[in-house]
Amino acid sequence: MKGSDGIPVRVRFTKLGKVRFVSHRDVARAFERAFRIEQLPMAFTLGFSPRPKVSFGLALGTGHESLTEYLDLELAESVEIDELPARLSAALPEGIDVSGACELADRAVSLQEAVDTVELQLRLVDLDSATLKGVIERALAAESLPITTTRKGRNVVEDLRPAFRSLVVHVDDDGAPVVHTEVNTRPRGLRPADLLLKLRELADRELGAGEDRVLRTHQWIERDGARLEPLEADRATRNATPLRVTSKGLTDDRRDNSGGQDLRPDFTDVEHADADFAAAESTAARRIA
């Protein structure tokens, strides 16, 4: 979003509970209305039909949940950035909570280009953890994992194998197995639905009456070998305000990312990962309830 006098801002938000069924595009419209409700003036494009300058990050499939969605936009006037999360959350539907916001550095790369990996949690109904462990071992051992999928209305065969960096299964507090995976966004994003299909294919178990669930837990930008959370990655340095606890209790930094050390979660360290995901999950559970 170059070449204008607006103030670029990035916000992070959740998409949890019933609102998961709202499409990416309709979430965008809800944000536009939220800015108007809160009388936060957005910068508009010029021309015959002015549009607010908003750009969304990687699309999240309709029906999927997320703890970390992002959007960039330009405000026409400066506002108290610290107040943005609470104000926007109040004007957005339940389940969309803005958990952080920052003023964006000039010339920050767009979200779509900047985000390198995302972490996902998958819950496959009716598959126990022993079955899933077996499936995952085979998936990791395979040289390629071809899947027939549709892109722009055409059937294409794609290989899922290069897309994921890690794939492990854990058991949550209720004893239900959860697949954790970190996937690359390039050269082509992996569609969680495709991965679910593949895992089911490997398990030889079709989806029955229930529903497989997807939760996006993190998005990462990699820079100089370090992994950065998108708000931190491109925060404007001038009058930077550290983000604290936000409206509905999600803290900005669930991970200690001071010092720019490698934050890649170590999936061999089950303890760590579980604690982290348990926190995320209990938030999700609270929202859904």
Added chain:
Amino acid sequence: MREQMTDLWPRIEPLLAKVEKPARYIGMERGSQRPTHRPEQVSWLLVYPDTYEIGLPNQGLQVLYEILNERDDAAAERAYAPWIDLEAQLRANSIPLFSVDTHRPAGAFDVLAFNLSAELVYTNLLSCIDLAGVPVRSEERGPDDPIVIAGGHCAFNPEPLADFVDALVMGDGEEAVGEITEVLAAWKRGGRKNREAVLRDLASVPGVYVPAMYDVEYDGQWLRAITPKHPDVPAVVDKRTVADLGEWPYPKHQLVPLVEVVHDRLNVEIFRGCTRGCRFCQAGMITRPVRERPWEQVRTMVRDGLQRSGYDEVALTSLSSADFSGIDGLVADLVNNQEGTGCVGLSLPSLRVDAFTVGLASQIQKVRRTGLTFAPEAGSWRLRQVINKLITEADLYSAVEGAYEQGWRRVKLYFLTGLPTEMDEDTLGIAELGRNVVEIGRRYNKSASCTVSLGGFVPKPHTPFQWFGQNGVEELKRKVFMLKDALPKKSGVQMRWHDPEATFVEGIASRGDRRIGRVIERVWRDGGTFQEWGEHFNFALWMDAMAAEGLDPDWYVTRHRTADEVLPWDHISAGLHKDFLWQDWQSALAEHGLPDCRWTPCYDCGVCTDYALEHVVASAVAPAGGSQGTGQDLSFGAEVPVTLRPRGERSELAGAATGPTHSRKHSAAEGVRQ
């Protein structure tokens, strides 16, 4: 057993991943409510029997939703007809119709209340009742079943739905829903015992029609009489009318859907009722008299509504928005005083055809001038006199010229075909108007275009045309294709038309009697739902059902009715005297127009005089530049047999009306004076 008020969400949720546009079923709109249901309250489920995208914008149900939820003794939620994919899933999993607000089973509510906006939704009404787990026929319902109520414009001929709906509300619902709630609350306190007794109590609420309380007598094919079974049941059910719209500033929190809907903007109803007197228009006839909302209230509702909803567009709705007293000032005010909210668009549906209107539109659409719509309705001046839509060609051409001149590139013209006395030259007149409009447009813009949209005319109850025999399918098709041939591609006029078969079926339901209920039930049982949707409409199902019930479609649709015939809705009154309607029908045949009684003397149609109502208008002078019955600019075409009489009180008002104030026109008194 009564369904318990349980949350069905855990069972619905996994199904939503498998259906189109699942967000239609989650509720959670800004403005929506999640009432807790206390046992002493009457719980209403307000149902729009079509998809969410069409039903959510319905203002009638939104108004009632708020009014009911503000009451201590009531709680209201909403439901919409689930699309075919979800309906199949629900049936396969034995899950009933549910409310979108708290996902409770429909059968657990005390009332299932339907809005009836169009006849072709009738089969959906049955599928919703059935999906709620409630017997579709009233007579089969027990004390544990909800009471099924319906309202909205189509309720004015309740007979086709008489077997399925327990009670229908005529006219404005604002006050009636409260009175119904009180009757039902008493019934609940008494242990919901006798269904028959509560229906009888409902029948004595003004404006409420309970079909089961009436006997229908036939004489062979002919309807002989519809008479009350008990002395306390009214012989004629009169409509309800809120005297002053200013007392009902609803909806205050218009629902803001999370998915895109057909009419996705803030609506502020600026007046109710219309006395232009277009003879084909049921909405105008049944909503008399005119009740304007006070200026100040309109402004407040626009300001607050935009602020609460986050919408960037507002529609000022009514049946003829340019007729609102001081509309130009209001529009200027709204366009020029936009506090903080960015670019706000304004739209005025149902505009007149004249230069004034174009002036208004250009005030509003400062930038995006793509398309403008006018509705001359008929192709010749003669026929426009018959239907009392007194637009001259000069009006139309000057409006269109103004539009193209000011930068619009596309003009859309709405017409009806199959109107009374229509001859081929009238129909072909549409082609001529279209071609001339394109020619005017090309003077200003080489790519100027014009679209002609053609609907088949369906005579509606409580209008002067209620006696007219509708054109059959073949005749309508002939006219459509004749017009199509007259408008080849090179004419620059594009033509769209409504399916004549759908028009025919609408005709069956529009003026049908109680026997048509069995046809509706058959069509529904044979899978004929979503008949408003072109891809699902099935003409053969309707014809087969008519045949199976031994009913002659032409007798219902294409037959002219006679003056002495008992009409199926004779026991329902919109306040219009039957002899006034007959007189107006005769004037139509004589090609005589009738003026707008808002600005000219009352001709005693019956509404104000019988109901002690009056027009509520800020200014009793006709709007500047407006024709269509106001007697202005009508020199073109032929002499207009509209007489305007000066009136003392009127000119006083006119003199005082420098700024629009909220005053009333005492038409009842004038009616007597005439």
